[in-house]
Amino acid sequence: KQEVTQIPAALSVPEGENLVLNCSFTDSAIYNLQWFRQDPGKGLTSLLLIQSSQREQTSGRLNASLDKSSGRSTLYIAASQPGDSATYLCAPRGSSNTGKLIFGQGTTLQVKP
């Protein structure tokens, strides 16, 4: 059974800092992995999708890396802004065809102006 752990659980930083959010998963037989953002009381916004054959994906100030064999992914946020404040969730998808995502508990980020 896939288990996903995200560290740290919460993070508070001043504006402008570069951040690294960590995600680890127990079953490395994944098809891909998605990083999401969730604002309080809202649904999820997909940030990045990394296929199992890829090592990283970039979108603007966000860069996600994937080390499938060691069961780890990181989300790097460059030059953080107050608008980045949210909960960040990682979710690996199993290699079966069900498409199920298993979510970690998330990292709640607060960027102070």
Place this chain on the structure above:
Amino acid sequence: GAVVSQHPSWVICKSGTSVKIECRSLDFQATTMFWYRQFPKQSLMLMATSNEGSKATYEQGVEKDKFLINHASLTLSTLTVTSAHPEDSSFYICSATAGGHYEQYFGPGTRLTVT
């Protein structure tokens, strides 16, 4: 990106009544939809996987007779919470995908409060 809507965005109902939540994919055909619930300050828990035209597959511990899921078309899935109780109060989120390994797109969620 693709858009998924949910209706209603919030609902209050009395104990013992049933409530239906709709999930629609607005600009693509969703062969598979997923239903999640999320308690305060917790992550998403998958409840069931629904494929168009077939019965939903429920996760272990989820009562299929209590949480009725229908996926009658490629753009609509519904979740009906039957005989609701206060412990069913939660945030329900759906997601939709064009296929098993395609990206999942999430709806904005429905806040259910059972009094």
